[in-house]
Amino acid sequence: MRARWISVLRTPVGxxxxxxxxxxxxxxxxxxxxxxxxxxxxxxxxxxxxxSAKHWLGTDNLGRDIFYRVLVASRTSILLALLATLIAxxxxxxxxxxxxxxxxxxxxxxTAVVNIAVAFPGLLLALFFAVVFGVGAKGAVLAIGFAxxxxxxxxxxxxxxxxxxxxxxxxxxxxxxxxxxxxLRHILPNIAxxxxxxxxxxxxxxxxxxxxxxxxxxxxxxxxxxxxRLMGESLNGIYVHPAAALAPGVAVxxxxxxxxxxxxxxxxxxxxxxxxxxxxxxxxxxxxxxETDDDEAVLVVKDLYVSFPGPITPVRGxxxxxxxxxxxxxxGESGSGKSLTALAVAQLxxxxxxxxxxxxxxxxxxxxxxxxxxxxxxxxRRLLGTSFAMVFQDPMTSFNPTKRIGPQxxxxxxxxxxxxxxxAMARAIDRLRAVRVPAAERRARQYPHEFSGGMxxxxxxxxxxxxxxxxxxxxxxxxxxxxxxxxxxxxxxxxIRTEDDVAVLLISxxxxxxxxxxxxxxxxxxxxxxxxxxxxxxxxxxxxxxxxALLAAVPDLETPLDEPLAVIAGRPVDPALLPSGCAFAxxxxxxxxxxxxxxxxxxxxxxxxxxxxxxxxxxxxxxxxYLGTExxxxxxx
Amino acid sequence: xxELRFEGVTVRFGTGGRALTAVDGVDLTIPSxxxxxxxGESGSGKSTLARAAxGLAEPSAGQILLDGVPLRQRAGQRRPLQMVFQDPYSSLDPxxxxxxxxxxxxxxxxxxNRRREVGRLLELVGLDAERAAAYPGALSGGQRQRVAIxxxxxxxxxxxxxxxITSALDVSIQGTVLNLVRSLQRELQLSMLFxxxxxxxxxxxxxxxxxxxxxxxxxxxxxxQVLSDPQHPYTKELxxxxxxxxxxxxxxxxxxxADAEPADPHHPPAGCHFHPRCPIGPLxxxxxEHCLTIDPTTDADRRVHNTACHHAxxxxxxxxQ
Numbered sequence: 036m037r038a039r040w041i042s043v044l045r046t047p048v049g050x051x052x053x054x055x056x057x058x059x060x061x062x063x064x065x066x067x068x069x070x071x072x073x074x075x076x077x078x079x080x081x082x083x084x085x086x087s088a089k090h091w092l093g094t095d096n097l098g099r100d101i102f103y104r105v106l107v108a109s110r111t112s113i114l115l116a117l118l119a120t121l122i123a124x125x126x127x128x129x130x131x132x133x134x135x136x137x138x139x140x141x142x143x144x145x146t147a148v149v150n151i152a153v154a155f156p157g158l159l160l161a162l163f164f165a166v167v168f169g170v171g172a173k174g175a176v177l178a179i180g181f182a183x184x185x186x187x188x189x190x191x192x193x194x195x196x197x198x199x200x201x202x203x204x205x206x207x208x209x210x211x212x213x214x215x216x217x218x219l220r221h222i223l224p225n226i227a228x229x230x231x232x233x234x235x236x237x238x239x240x241x242x243x244x245x246x247x248x249x250x251x252x253x254x255x256x257x258x259x260x261x262x263x264r265l266m267g268e269s270l271n272g273i274y275v276h277p278a279a280a281l282a283p284g285v286a287v288x289x290x291x292x293x294x295x296x297x298x299x300x301x302x303x304x305x306x307x308x309x310x311x312x313x314x315x316x317x318x319x320x321x322x323x324x325x326e327t328d329d330d331e332a333v334l335v336v337k338d339l340y341v342s343f344p345g346p347i348t349p350v351r352g353x354x355x356x357x358x359x360x361x362x363x364x365x366x367g368e369s370g371s372g373k374s375l376t377a378l379a380v381a382q383l384x385x386x387x388x389x390x391x392x393x394x395x396x397x398x399x400x401x402x403x404x405x406x407x408x409x410x411x412x413x414x415x416r417r418l419l420g421t422s423f424a425m426v427f428q429d430p431m432t433s434f435n436p437t438k439r440i441g442p443q444x445x446x447x448x449x450x451x452x453x454x455x456x457x458x459a460m461a462r463a464i465d466r467l468r469a470v471r472v473p474a475a476e477r478r479a480r481q482y483p484h485e486f487s488g489g490m491x492x493x494x495x496x497x498x499x500x501x502x503x504x505x506x507x508x509x510x511x512x513x514x515x516x517x518x519x520x521x522x523x524x525x526x527x528x529x530x531i532r533t534e535d536d537v538a539v540l541l542i543s544x545x546x547x548x549x550x551x552x553x554x555x556x557x558x559x560x561x562x563x564x565x566x567x568x569x570x571x572x573x574x575x576x577x578x579x580x581x582x583x584a585l586l587a588a589v590p591d592l593e594t595p596l597d598e599p600l601a602v603i604a605g606r607p608v609d610p611a612l613l614p615s616g617c618a619f620a621x622x623x624x625x626x627x628x629x630x631x632x633x634x635x636x637x638x639x640x641x642x643x644x645x646x647x648x649x650x651x652x653x654x655x656x657x658x659x660x661y662l663g664t665e666x667x668x669x670x671x672x
Numbered sequence: 673x674x675e676l677r678f679e680g681v682t683v684r685f686g687t688g689g690r691a692l693t694a695v696d697g698v699d700l701t702i703p704s705x706x707x708x709x710x711x712g713e714s715g716s717g718k719s720t721l722a723r724a725a726x727g728l729a730e731p732s733a734g735q736i737l738l739d740g741v742p743l744r745q746r747a748g749q750r751r752p753l754q755m756v757f758q759d760p761y762s763s764l765d766p767x768x769x770x771x772x773x774x775x776x777x778x779x780x781x782x783x784x785n786r787r788r789e790v791g792r793l794l795e796l797v798g799l800d801a802e803r804a805a806a807y808p809g810a811l812s813g814g815q816r817q818r819v820a821i822x823x824x825x826x827x828x829x830x831x832x833x834x835x836x837i838t839s840a841l842d843v844s845i846q847g848t849v850l851n852l853v854r855s856l857q858r859e860l861q862l863s864m865l866f867x868x869x870x871x872x873x874x875x876x877x878x879x880x881x882x883x884x885x886x887x888x889x890x891x892x893x894x895x896x897q898v899l900s901d902p903q904h905p906y907t908k909e910l911x912x913x914x915x916x917x918x919x920x921x922x923x924x925x926x927x928x929x930a931d932a933e934p935a936d937p938h939h940p941p942a943g944c945h946f947h948p949r950c951p952i953g954p955l956x957x958x959x960x961e962h963c964l965t966i967d968p969t970t971d972a973d974r975r976v977h978n979t980a981c982h983h984a985x986x987x988x989x990x991x992x993q
Binding site for chain 1: 713714723726727728751753754755757758759762763764765766767768773776777779812814820823824826827842843844845846847848850851854855869870871872873875876899909910911913914915916921922
């Protein structure tokens with residue numbers, strides 16, 4: 036919190052605006068104390084004079100010094116503007132929070148009132164209120180305050196609605212906390228920041244509005260004076276003594292800018308979390324020419340690194356190959372780097388993220404490095420556009436909600452395959468049928484919200500099938516779906532693989548899903564592959580303690596009911612604080628000194644089986660050491 | 673130690689053509705000191721039923737009784753029902769220390785030292801009492817869920833409602849939370865409604881299992897019976913889809929109904945809600961047209977597990993066998 040304020044003041048705009056605002060506020064406090072005598076001193080010998088050495092900005096019709104009057108007027112102007120802002124904020128807050136305090140029906144009524152009030156232009160409201168409350172400073176403050184209230188009320192309502200939906204508010208209600216206390220303790224602290232920022236920006240606008248009302252003679256009345264009135268008084272002589280009329284105008288502009296710029300700087304600082312940390316050096320990836328040792332390879336990944344400024348490296352040198360028609364699963368906990376691997380393969384890592392690899396090639400074409408630059412970006416896009424498909428976790432957000440499903444599928448085909456609209460649409464319907472969306476023709480004309488989650492995920496897979504994909508990367512495709520629907524989507528992926536010989540990279544946190552569908556499983560932990568094994572060996576032949584623990588931790592329908600569930604103690608490592616040894620050592624019950632000191636690399640343990648562990652379990656050496664230790668079987672502590 | 677009973681509870685959202693009946697005449701009893709596991713897919717009304725119980729949703733019909741007394745009369749005093757939410761990242765106020773969050777839920781009538789009570793509750797859920805000054809941001813997902821459980825227990829509830837409390841957690845953490853819930857429930861003899869979409873998780877903690885589909889309870893019975901002898905085709909489908917140790921292929925499913933779309937809750941099908949997806953219903957067997965028109969929930973209490981299916985075994989038959 037404090038760090039963010041400091042970071043705001045560190046930006047050039049923030050620092051400049053902060054200094055300016057401080058200056059304006061100091062002036063408002065000090066000017067009347069220091070110079071009110073000079074400002075009210077009547078010099079009858081110099082009436083309505085231009086600027087001179089004695090009176091820098093000239094004098095008014097009573098011979099008073101305009102420079103000092105502008106300085107002294109700062110207090111009245113700013114004080115009244117702040118008062119009006121305060122009224123606007125308080126009235127806006129009261130209206131905006133009414134829905135929390137009053138219950139649903141009365142809340143709806145206040146929302147309607149605010150909606151109507153917001154529809155009127157602010158100045159119109161201000162003039163209306165100024166007439167109602169009467170001419171004078173008090174009337175103007177009330178008028179501008181109440182005129183500004185609706186927009187604040189609207190902002191508050193929106194923010195309150197966002198927070199009131201959250202579960203912690205529901206939890207407080209269940210705990211028996213009263214409405215007023217919920218508002219004070221839970222809602223207001225969570226919406227305070229944007230409100231403060233908007234109030235600061237609003238103060239600048241109020242200042243201007245107030246100067247306007249005073250200028251029109253509806254605001255501050257003589258003998259009191261503010262910037263608006265000084266402007267109004269000097270207006271008649273603007274062609275003779277322009278400085279006298281312009282000076283209060285300049286003062287309004289400066290003060291208004293101070294409030295606005297400061298508010299904007301704070302808003303920027305709080306709205307967008309700034310990426311801190313040294314920038315990564317642009318290191319071109321060293322890419323070897325694709326070795327054509329395996330014609331069947333669809334995707335070759337060698338020594339893939341994904342890093343972000345910090346610097347943190349959530350994916351640390353992973354290598355794997357996916358053959359034609361192969362289905363490979365990647366499992367791991369959140370933060371293990373599995374999704375980043377998928378995104379890196381799909382070329383979807385956005386700067387400041389960086390992808391490095393000794394080799395990253397798709398169908399023999401390099402996707403990274405100098406060789407990739409040589410093949411044009413357009414050709415690469417076409418290759419990815421027609422032969423590569425990606426399915427995301429959340430089917431709710433992966434379609435454009437404003438476009439019908441059919442045209443969204445057709446879009447890629449028109450772009451990459453040169454089909455016309457009719458052909459592309461026919462293909463889209465055909466593909467929807469292929470992914471078994473019932474009544475495909477009708478459904479192609481529907482919008483995404485008319486599809487259920489499972490159907491949307493099918494349509495997403497259908498979109499991938501618009502070309503002739505060689506690889507489908509599915510990142511948690513079934514996590515957001517119900518178990519029964521999950522099975523259907525997985526079966527669909529399996530069917531596509533066998534019928535069209537498409538390779539699939541399936542990313543999942545659920546090891547049972549991966550075991551059911553995949554031929555080969557890569558287990559990831561802290562950005563590394565710790566075990567690479569055939570899925571058929573998963574249940575009995577897993578060697579890495581993490582793989583075993585992961586398997587034991589998932590309850591199934593045969594889990595013994597009289598024992599506690601197996602757990603993996605500790606928490607996943609922070610990618611910023613990687614230990615020097617094996618990343619899993621801190622949570623591993625078999626860890627030794629060597630594990631904590633040296634990081635094991637992935638070594639072969641039999642055909643198609645690689646493990647990165649100093650103490651792979653289930654081997655002859657391991658059995659000799661641990662035979663009879665009961666906890667090993669279940670992975671429990 | 674209290675019994676919670678739902679009697680014909682219906683919760684409706686919206687009005688007119690866009691109305692949605694999320695919970696449709698649910699009768700369900702949570703016996704004193706027992707755990708009822710509620711399973712069903714998303715949109716089946718599980719969470720709405722829970723929210724109705726704690727007063728976050730207003731039932732439009734029916735009543736909820738605690739030890740035979742309608743709950744609504746007790747509003748304003750100590751809340752006898754407490755709830756733990758699904759997402760521990762949204763259920764704790766990020767601007768409040770976890771100690772304050774828990775202290776807030778300690779009833780004022782309780783004559784206890786709040787600080788000591790917070791410490792006791794934190795230790796009860798396996799967290800250090802010193803952590804009371806920490807903000808939720810400093811805690812992992814599993815630890816946050818422990819805090820959420822401590823807060824629910826602070827209200828000294830008679831009934832605890834757990835709504836998908838492990839589905840936002842990694843598998844490695846899920847186990848610790850489930851172990852904690854189970855041991856606390858046994859220790860404190862809590863009555864509990866445990867909601868989850870994962871049958872394996874529900875099986876692990878529940879004494880009774882209730883299956884919900886499109887706003888209705890379609891089957892309810894002792895956990896081991898429902899799992900070993902499921903009556904409703906939907907329960908069977910859920911069981912078939914649940915993971916089993918060591919499986920290396922997808923469980924089979926009937927292709928005629930596998931691609932059927934889940935029903936639209938705004939326009940639930942007539943008759944049996946499940947008929948458009950049912951593997952033993954009119955889609956597969958043309959002679960079973962009565963499923964299209966006759967609602968099986970009306971005479972559910974005559975069948976085993978109160979199953980809402982015309983083709984489930986009759987309770988009388990089982991007795992005579």
